[in-house]
Amino acid sequence: MKEVLVVRHSVGGRTFIHTEQQPMEYSVRQMGQGWRIALIMTQDVDIHEILRWKQELNVFLFREYDDQPAKKIWFYVKEGPVTYDDQLKQITIFAESRIEYIPDEFGI
Numbered sequence: 251m252k253e254v255l256v257v258r259h260s261v262g263g264r265t266f267i268h269t270e271q272q273p274m275e276y277s278v279r280q281m282g283q284g285w286r287i288a289l290i291m292t293q294d295v296d297i298h299e300i301l302r303w304k305q306e307l308n309v310f311l312f313r314e315y316d317d318q319p320a321k322k323i324w325f326y327v328k329e330g331p332v333t334y335d336d337q338l339k340q341i342t343i344f345a346e347s348r349i350e351y352i353p354d355e356f357g358i
Contacts, residue, residue: 252314255289257300257343260308266300278311285325287343297334300341304332309345323350 255276257267267289269276275290287309291297300307309325330344 251316254312255287256310256312257289258308258310259303260306261303266303266307267295281344283346284330285345285348287325287345289341289343291334291339291341297341301332301334305329307332307343309343319352319354321350322353323348 254270255267255278256265256269258265267274272292272294274292274295277286277288279286279288305327307327309327311323311325313321313323315321325343325345325348327343328346330346332341332343334341
């Protein structure tokens with residue numbers, strides 16, 4: 251399975267993070283009713299811009315399989331906190347909800 255994580259500005263569509271283009275360590279874990287997405291930042295990421303637009307972020311997880319259709323998981327940040335730990339160089343995004351679907355079924 252191949253997996254790519256993308257963080258975008260929901261209004262302008264600007265891509266802040268794309269792990270296929272800028273590999274970085276990340277994790278996605280369900281926590282209660284939401285999801286915790288943690289990324290170890292590389293020096294090429296403008297963390298200040300991400301934090302500036304933290305209430306307008308969408309996070310996407312693309313999963314490609316050898317034996318089944320690709321899946322897209324769309325995490326909605328909404329009011330979920332977005333924090334940055336300078337010591338760990340880690341941004342943490344809490345998403346309140348998500349939608350998982352197969353893009354091929356929608357012609358996307």
